[in-house]
Amino acid sequence: MAKALDSHFLALTSIVTVCYQFIFFVVTALLKFDKVTDFAGSTNFIILSVLTLVIKGSWHFRQVVLSLLVLVWGLRLGLFLLMRIFQWGEDRRFDKMRNNLGKLVVFWIFQAMWVWTVSLPVTIVNASGKNPSIQALDIIGWIMWSIGFSLEATADQQKLSFKNLPRNRGKWCNVGVWKFSRHPNYFGEIFLWCGIFLSSIPVLEGAEWLVIVGPVFLTLLLFFLSGIPLLEDSADKKFGNVAEYRLYKKVTSPLFPLPPEVYGNLPLWFKKIFLFEFPLYNRNLPRESFLVFKLST
Template sequence: MNVLRMAYPALALTLLLFLMLVMAGAWVAQRATRNSGWVDVFWTFGTGIAGAVGALVPLGTAPPARRLLVAALVLVWAGRLGGYILRRTAAIRHEDARYARFRAEWGAGFERRMFLLLMIQAAVAWLLALAVTLAASNPYPLAPGLTLAGLAVFAGSVAGEGLADRQMHAFRADPANRGKVCARGLWAWSRHPNYFFEILVWLAYPLIGLAGPWWPGLAGLAAPLFMYWLLAKISGVPPLEREMLASRGDAYRDYQARVSPIVPWPPRRRG
């Protein structure tokens, strides 16, 4: 028991140091390319690897099936999302609007402040990786109902986010849509359907981790709430919608007035 009490903090510290190194690598990459889109690539793959490692380290008596399942799911998530961001970043020649604004506003202090921002992102990734690790650590056998629910949430979330990404990619690839607002498919029901499914995917892990009277598993339910707060209030919707209002003006204001911000919902009628 004493060994385990020492091992869990050691694992958590190791994951944090790993993610700090990953994001330091992201800082080097964005500095070399002057394209901060690489930050999101490093973050996604780093979070997935850290979560999988945390799930697979054989501490305690968690069933191997749970550890393997949780690790596999977080790697699938990272592979799908990270691969999409990687292809998008490699294909474009302009910097993500969020980071371009930081570069303009921070001036000569950009690189220093960017490094600090990436260390904060490392801490965010660490908290999510710990949620995955926690879900894999339940010593009780898998609960069939909750496991199936978790798998259904995961599959629906990954498929939904992938569909939203493909719809937006197709819209942007058409030159006729330059300067327009995408209000097709899932984007007709949510201004940020990709964020909705990204939030939802983090509910899958704690569902799989809930079984028996193991109350620490309930802490994993904070992960989707944390992701909602992050995307809806801090780093997702606010900066992106500021940029969209600046570039699309009244067309985007009309879109905001009619369409739900995150949760897909039938749009309001005009007038």
């Protein structure tokens, strides 16, 4: 009876996610130790994908492939972020949270929501008894995952290498794929999860289509809350008075990788509407710098 009531594993995955994140929240709150925060998020994805695959036990090819894609992504991201935080020694996102229990609780609630919601396409596929043949949507989705994964991994490694060079201390990263996007890692993450959603479509029926909230939630989170706005604000405060940085923002797309020669010559209205150059990404530029940026665009 219980199995029938939770045939899509929604209750199971929510309980596992809340319990797993709560453990790390307690560690962070009591010990003021936030070095495992990102590791807790990425490994939670792995737990949900493997758990639902094993419990269902049907081992359809699509289920196995999508679960493996999440496993590879989660392991790579989790180990990378864990290594990076131990190298850098601190996570500045938590500077205002370590002694503020309320803010810490809100952060961990959002992290649990992020994991559970974004995992929905894989959860539903693994819970499904349907096994339609592999279709073009599957292939396209897997290709999208491969491109997004490669871009995210490349961007992370290039930025880490850039930051670890003493001569680059106190500079913004503008090498490699960062020449074409101010946040190529986020583009890669959004792209790969959209690919996973696309690969889940052949299985979806009726209300199951609501799993589209996974990539949508991830995109909105990165666009407006914990992703791009925080990094743009931080960089603007540090480098807003530096002419080279203002030029970098003018000619570099906030998300979609584009040649600077192309993006820099596009009108501002086009950037805002089609390329997500939202005004909130420039709200902490010094006033004079912002006017120069706006007029020159």
